Amino acid sequence: MQRVMGTRYLTPLREGGSLPGVVEADNDGTYVVKFRGAGQGSAALVAEVVVGELGRRLGIRVPELAVIGVDPEVARREPDQEVQELLRASAGENLGMDFLPGSVGYDGVGWEPPPEEAARIYWLDALTANVDRTWSNPNLLIWHRRLWAIDHGAALLFQHSWPSVAAWAARRYDLSQHVLADLVTKLGPAVLAKLDAELAAIVTAELLKEVVALVPDSFLVSLNSVTEDADPAELRRRYVEYLLARRMGDRGWWPTEAIA
Ligand SMILES: Nc1ncnc2c1ncn2[C@@H]1O[C@H](COP(=O)(O)OP(=O)(O)OP(=O)(O)O)[C@@H](O)[C@H]1O
Ligand SMILES: [Mg+2]
Secondary structure (H helix, E strand, O other): OEEEEEEEEEEEOOOOOOOOEEEEEOOOOEEEEEOOOOOOOOHHHHHHHHHHHHHHHOOOOOOOEEEEEEOHHHHHOOOOHHHHHHHHHOOEEEEEEEOOOOOEEOOOOOOOOOHHHHHHHHHHHHHHOOOOOEOOEOOEEEEOOEEEEOOOOOOOHHHHOOOOHHHHHHOOOOOOOEOOHHHHHOOHHHHHHHHHHHHHHHOOHHHHHHHHOOOOHHHHOOOOOOOOOOOHHHHHHHHHHHHHHHHHOOOOOOOOOOOO
16 A cells, blocks of 8 residues: 655544544645544554455455555644544554545435446445445445445454454344445346355455555554454454455355345
């Protein structure tokens, strides 16, 4: 991932629960930044990198991600008290996502993505337990008439409590409220089974290692859920293990029959 330095805090994205903000960087790029110092801690940032980059490799459009440095000096120029504190608590490495200017939130009105594309996103969400793509909070943007997936911070639920690998691998999450469920249903069980096989074949141990390697150490060592001395290499191994177990399992979480 590209590494840039934040130069100016432009504006908060007030609707975002994790207090994301728009920040200008020293490469003249504009980024939506998820701050390490926000309430959820760095777990949300780990999920953004792992799920976003996995999605990209599954053929899903995800805005480019970058590691963005925050200098507490930037906080000094910030009049808003809450933002100032957030920036101070986030000194160091944070997650930046390329800001898509003029994008609009997907609402299913007037424009729909191709069902096959919707199914890829649905599969990613089922694999990674992303329950945060509902009608009330679609976390999908339309930009240049194409669908872009954002906000994977709530995925990878295992990282908050580290249940047994087997339990997590088999667990179904309720995706009945998923914003794309109706579109996915249209494809029918045969097409969905084929897509499942295609996507599962992409998610190899090698691919997962490559994706997890993109997570900066600084996100891993500050996980709230890990109290023992956290070795980033050991934590990366764990993420690969959990994801691989889920993709190797019976994939009861991919409701080919249920949604058809
Ligand atoms: N890359 C982007 N380009 C343009 N706008 C964006 C981008 N990423 C996010 N936004 C806008 O900012 C809002 C908040 O972002 P995001 O959903 O990632 O934050 P969040 O704090 O996790 O939100 P919540 O938990 O409320 O869903 C989005 O709904 C969208 O309107
Ligand atoms: Mg969101």
